[in-house]
Amino acid sequence: MSEYGPPEAGTRIDGGRALIHALELEGTEVIFGLPGGAILPVYDPIIDSPIRHILVRHEQGAGHMAEGYAHATGRPGVAMVTSGPAATNIVTPLCDAYMDSVPMVVITGQVPYGSIGTDAFQECDTVGITRSVTKHNELVTSAQDIPRIIREAFHIATTGRPGPVLVDIPKDIVDPRNPNSAMDWYWPTDDEVSAGLPGYKPTLKGHPRKIREAVDLMARSTRPVLYIGGGILKARAAGAVKELAELTGIPVVTTLMARGAFPDSHELCLGMPGMHGNYTAITAMQEADLLIALGSRFDDRVTGKLDGFAPEAKIIHVDIDPAELGKVRRPDVPIVGDCRLVIEEMVRLVTEAGGLAAQPDRSAWRQQISGWQERFPLTYVQSEPGQLLKPQYVLEQLRDLSPEDTIVASGVGQHQMWTSQYWHFNHPYTWINSGGLGTMGFSIPAAIGAKVGMPDRTVWAVDGDGCFQMTAQELVTASTERIPVKIALLNNAYLGMVRQWQEMFYEERYSEVYLSPDLPDYVKWAEAMGCMALRVESPEEVAPAIEKANEVNDRPVVLEFRTDASEMVFPMVPSGKTNSEVVTGPAES
């Protein structure tokens, strides 16, 4: 038998094999997926391929794993599922990846081309359904198109503003028993890919005059803030941001999507702004005379009530997606371009102009900021003996007892906000969460994907009990595939964030938020899925349990922490209020 690998150009092969070879040539090392009728022929050549396939228990898990993998590694995540219900099950991860600009390629099976439109078994209009939640999607109609469309899919997913691309593949063009699957192998060149996409040319280099205007504005500002978003991570621009911040002495706020893009330990770091950001980050933006938005998008969770947001600030807005400029807040200096290239150019110009020494005196601004930091730190009250655990305490312990470069994935809700608040993110690509879509159940599969991509790193998922019940089945995948992720389950027996809103805004009328602390029995459930599991109920048990968990490296671990449901996330900018009306603690609310 000859060496395994893609055939020579012109070799007659079938579409299924062509698809797998195309994925190999794109550098795919792992596919997260689950087979079924329409995608069956593609699963046969997987047996011979060096690509690792991870068999998930639900297609949503495959999508979030691909996202977690992409978040952690920067490489596109790949998921493959069958037609119909499998395709609809992966719609949530597609939308999640679209909202958070995660590079991902999803392959879906489709009924044979001739059967499309007949309501065939497991047929659905996948391309129609996913049109508004993908950067691009394509129904392949001929086996001959497979290599080109796969190359285009990876190109589109990973360049410009990254995002998910779906490729829908009818069964007949990949089934070697069907003559429609015959094709002559080829691998398109970069030029051929560009020529095939005449409408797709992302702007990378910022306009030089605009960059100069931006730098001039910075040099005149006495109360500036660098407002950095997830785009910094997508552009691999964390280093450039640090250079710019240090060169100008301008403080930095890191949005929920940018946690880790600038080290929390840095003296210029103000942490997370927004609805549950810290007082200083929120207020510094609010009082700024200049916001330098880099790869951020003025999300409603950051701005609060828009017409009261940063009323005196001029805006410099850098984004690779032109549609973000002026979508929410009109910038004074709009710059379309890749954040890394634009920031590097800013650094060059600031250096040329004399660097830090040439920046205006901002000591009053620095003093004002450190005053807020002293007056309004994050606080909580530790629990009395015999009471339920405080979630913040659990997170502090988890943070302090885990390796510094631990990757943390979270679900959505109170636990997500506390993790973002209490963790010290000092490295890029260590924080993985669902920011835009807010997908409950994200953390377990995302952590699995991250661990697959970064097997040498400790990966903790911080989850809530509501989230856990949505995607816990993927722990079976993790056990089977020996992916030793660790889950810190903050079990407060409630849909906590909804409960918090009902407490604050619905007169404590708790409607449909109670979940029970012990139904299911999370420890038994986790053990049944092949995990090591412990229940932790008192503060002195917290550290030993975490230490024990950190030592386990041959299977997943679930630590169930019984936490206090009455604990609420503060600070909070109530919905519909401006950021000047931030509530810092329960006494005020």
Add this chain to the structure above:
Amino acid sequence: MSEPKYQLLSVLVENKAGVLARVASLFARRGYNIASLAVAPTDDVRFSRITVVVDVESAPLEQVTKQLNKLINVIKISELDPQDSVERELMLLTVKAEPARRHQIIELADVYGGRIEDVGFDELTISLSDAPDRLDDLAELLAPYEIVSMQRTGRVALPKLERNPAGAKAQLRSA
């Protein structure tokens, strides 16, 4: 009620299956209203041109064009100012025309340069291809005779050509 504000966009797209659906679903998804839409292949078979009249009260035009530009199959968008473009629309109109009144209607159609496309016992079908407001005018004039049915294509447009040999930049403002 104030007059709705419309803007004309000429969108060059790849001539591929599903492209019109992408454009239409983007409008729906972002809450933009379409007043009219016409689509057909261009002289180059690889491309089609979509002429779309957008209700700019529903969304700022800048956002509409920027979001459209994000579609992979969209090649180029031109904002056409009605002042600086040639607009045409085709109307087919069937109107009641008892033999006694037939010549009045034919006369009106003639004035507008319309054509009689079909003649029935007591009905006429007229076609008129002209600027959209001329179509409005003829339809209004024929309304008293009772319009049986009317079909309009939606407008198509191209920028007016530069007549000054100095050749200042065409009025085509690329989005």
